[in-house]
Amino acid sequence: MSVKLTEEMLRALPDTRGHFGAYGGRFVSETLMDSLMQLETEYLKLRDNPEFQATFDKDLADYVGRPSPLYFAERLTRETGGAQIWLKREDLNHTGAHKVNNTIGQALLASFLGKKRVIAETGAGQHGVATATVCARLGLECHVFMGSEDVKRQSLNVYRMKLLGAEVHAVESGTKTLKDAMNEAMRDWVTNVDETFYIIGTVAGPHPYPMLVRDFQAVIGRETRRQSLEQAGRLPDALVACVGGGSNAIGLFYPFLTDESVAMYGVEAGGLGLSSGQHAAPLCAGRPGVLHGNRTYLMEDENGQIAGTHSVSAGLDYPGVGPEHSWLKDVGRAQYVSVTDDEALDGFRKLTRVEGIMPALESAHAVAYATKLAASMDKDQMVVINVSGRGDKDIHTIAQLDGIEI
Amino acid sequence: MSRIQSVLQALKGQGRKALIPYITAGDPHPDRTVELMHTLVEAGADIIELGVPFSDPMADGPVIQLACERALEHGTSLRQVLEMVKTFRSRDDKTAIVLMGYLNPVEAMGYEAFSDAAKAAGVDGVLTVDLPPEEAEDVAPLFAERGLDPIFLLAPTTTEDRIRAISQHSSGYIYYVSLKGVTGSAQLDVDDVAEKVSRIHALTSVPVGVGFGIRNAETAAAVGRVSDGVIVGSVLVDTIAKNQDDIEALKSSLVNLLKPMREALDELAS
Ligand SMILES: Cc1ncc(COP(=O)(O)O)c(C=O)c1O
Numbered sequence: 001m002s003v004k005l006t007e008e009m010l011r012a013l014p015d016t017r018g019h020f021g022a023y024g025g026r027f028v029s030e031t032l033m034d035s036l037m038q039l040e041t042e043y044l045k046l047r048d049n050p051e052f053q054a055t056f057d058k059d060l061a062d063y064v065g066r067p068s069p070l071y072f073a074e075r076l077t078r079e080t081g082g083a084q085i086w087l088k089r090e091d092l093n094h095t096g097a098h099k100v101n102n103t104i105g106q107a108l109l110a111s112f113l114g115k116k117r118v119i120a121e122t123g124a125g126q127h128g129v130a131t132a133t134v135c136a137r138l139g140l141e142c143h144v145f146m147g148s149e150d151v152k153r154q155s156l157n158v159y160r161m162k163l164l165g166a167e168v169h170a171v172e173s174g175t176k177t178l179k180d181a182m183n184e185a186m187r188d189w190v191t192n193v194d195e196t197f198y199i200i201g202t203v204a205g206p207h208p209y210p211m212l213v214r215d216f217q218a219v220i221g222r223e224t225r226r227q228s229l230e231q232a233g234r235l236p237d238a239l240v241a242c243v244g245g246g247s248n249a250i251g252l253f254y255p256f257l258t259d260e261s262v263a264m265y266g267v268e269a270g271g272l273g274l275s276s277g278q279h280a281a282p283l284c285a286g287r288p289g290v291l292h293g294n295r296t297y298l299m300e301d302e303n304g305q306i307a308g309t310h311s312v313s314a315g316l317d318y319p320g321v322g323p324e325h326s327w328l329k330d331v332g333r334a335q336y337v338s339v340t341d342d343e344a345l346d347g348f349r350k351l352t353r354v355e356g357i358m359p360a361l362e363s364a365h366a367v368a369y370a371t372k373l374a375a376s377m378d379k380d381q382m383v384v385i386n387v388s389g390r391g392d393k394d395i396h397t398i399a400q401l402d403g404i405e406i
Numbered sequence: 407m408s409r410i411q412s413v414l415q416a417l418k419g420q421g422r423k424a425l426i427p428y429i430t431a432g433d434p435h436p437d438r439t440v441e442l443m444h445t446l447v448e449a450g451a452d453i454i455e456l457g458v459p460f461s462d463p464m465a466d467g468p469v470i471q472l473a474c475e476r477a478l479e480h481g482t483s484l485r486q487v488l489e490m491v492k493t494f495r496s497r498d499d500k501t502a503i504v505l506m507g508y509l510n511p512v513e514a515m516g517y518e519a520f521s522d523a524a525k526a527a528g529v530d531g532v533l534t535v536d537l538p539p540e541e542a543e544d545v546a547p548l549f550a551e552r553g554l555d556p557i558f559l560l561a562p563t564t565t566e567d568r569i570r571a572i573s574q575h576s577s578g579y580i581y582y583v584s585l586k587g588v589t590g591s592a593q594l595d596v597d598d599v600a601e602k603v604s605r606i607h608a609l610t611s612v613p614v615g616v617g618f619g620i621r622n623a624e625t626a627a628a629v630g631r632v633s634d635g636v637i638v639g640s641v642l643v644d645t646i647a648k649n650q651d652d653i654e655a656l657k658s659s660l661v662n663l664l665k666p667m668r669e670a671l672d673e674l675a676s
Binding site (some may be wrong): 017026027028030031032033034035172176179180183186188190191192193194220225242288289290291292293295298300302303304306 | 466510558
């Protein structure tokens with residue numbers, strides 16, 4: 001089932017209470033409600049404020065290095081033997097991932113709101129690094145919450161955050177990964193709500209976060225659309241992006257939603273395989289529930305307890321997903337699929353060897369699915385992969401899997 | 407009139423304040439919860455807030471987080487918690503019971519199935535921490551049809567407009583969260599609470615219970631003086647953790663904490 005989306009339909013999403021159809025909303029304890037409503041009001045004002053937008057655009061250009069290139073992966077295309085494969089190079093952004101688009105935007109919001117203390121949750125550490133970076137630049141106090149498992153898996157990023165002046169809090173509760181980091185960030189936020197701005201790293205959380213993070217990341221899709229027309233003289237036939245919380249995917253998809261000819265694939269972490277239960281693929285194998293302030297597809301047990309997740313990639317290791325993706329799945333506008341750890345590792349190796357581009361393990365999920373997809377398509381068709389980040393942070397993990405001590 | 411309403415009205419007639427202890431169901435073990443509930447009543451409880459354990463208790467501090475983990479290790483489910491209430495009710499039909507927890511276990515069970523089962527078990531009120539009235543439109547009529555009181559939170563950050571709106575969706579009592587923070591935080595400012603609660607009283611006739619930061623007879627009395635009831639959680643859960651291997655010591659530690667609070671509250675009446 002698929003519906004034709006119109007500009008008008010999209011403008012009405014989310015509704016005034018943050019709903020994308022049955023999903024989204026604002027499910028938080030009362031202490032946070034006032035802050036969330038203020039944030040929404042201020043954001044809606046600033047969204048239409050030319051000075052705010054001009055500052056955002058200038059920062060993206062001069063500090064992040066945008067636009068990021070759209071690169072034709074000629075050799076990968078030849079080896080795959082199907083549709084043309086193009087790469088949207090978010091890995092070339094300052095700090096090495098798409099995450100910085102959002103932290104620039106939210107840090108600007110924090111400054112406009114006069115908040116001096118920033119908190120963030122992080123999984124792979126990319127969002128933590130991107131937050132610590134903008135805080136260093138703006139002179140804001142920065143606290144990053146990170147599951148103690150992830151602190152171990154991503155020690156390089158932990159050290160980067162510390163060098164940038166952030167305080168990294170290792171979270172020992174629950175499964176000690178991203179969801180627990182988010183719980184702890186929420187706890188800090190209710191405690192220090194007056195002076196603190198919470199920079200959420202993906203399109204999840206309570207309204208207005210899924211909306212504003214989407215808006216900040218949509219620069220990816222706007223550029224891709226323009227670059228496709230300029231460089232290839234056409235729109236792509238398919239877009240492929242990995243989905244953790246879903247920010248790089250929605251950023252790429254959003255400006256194409258009304259282009260009916262463009263198919264969209266969100267790639268979730270299949271871990272050891274969907275049937276193993278050891279994965280992080282709520283859209284493929286979960287059901288709707290409420291976590292971290294919104295209603296969305298979740299991984300949970302029959303009693304509504306949130307399930308532990310597994311992925312080789314820390315940035316995808318999350319039991320929920322942004323509510324707008326849940327809606328896009330239900331209306332059939334985007335397809336959600338998964339690839340396993342092993343397939344993602346193959347994707348990593350392939351892009352590294354064939355194109356000399358080392359993707360983040362998160363992005364490698366998109367690479368793995370897109371090469372399968374491209375192989376099944378015609379040679380005159382075009383696929384764009386969002387290379388959401390670079391793989392330097394994952395070299396320890398890869399080396400370990402290869403049995404090499406660095 | 408609901409059980410919560412008649413309990414609070416009777417207390418009011420005597421000039422007394424409600425003592426509302428919280429424990430997490432299934433902690434330290436599901437087999438112990440019902441007898442601990444009876445112990446709370448013997449120590450002076452008027453209403454019990456029975457916590458439904460959740461894997462991601464975002465509004466709770468470390469003490470109640472660990473209680474949830476202990477309860478979940480024994481597989482305590484929402485259905486089991488409802489069974490505990492049913493068993494409790496076979497010996498006690500006076501004490502009001504409020505289930506307190508997070509929305510997802512209720513969503514997983516289904517709003518209608520939950521409302522039916524809660525009513526059948528003898529639950530009187532439901533407090534879902536992450537469900538503000540705005541998102542309760544679907545479940546509120548189901549509660550109303552069955553006479554389950556929806557208990558909502560007010561916080562130090564709640565504006566007057568919201569206090570009015572939330573009160574209109576509330577029955578039984580309103581839970582005023584005394585401080586900005588998670589459960590188990592200790593920096594209670596009594597003057598601030600007094601001022602906020604009198605503002606709430608001016609805006610609504612729904613009784614106001616105050617929780618967060620009440621640890622002993624002194625804080626209970628100070629808060630009881632300005633509100634209709636005091637909610638005590640983390641100190642009780644902490645003593646459960648410390649005495650989890652010795653049930654008799656556990657029960658007497660609960661009594662030793664609650665009795666002085668009960669007495670201090672009742673002294674306010676005389
Ligand atoms: C490089 C990279 N890609 C993707 C993700 C997943 O997040 P999202 O789904 O919000 O894009 C992360 C998260 O840490 C990441 O670091």
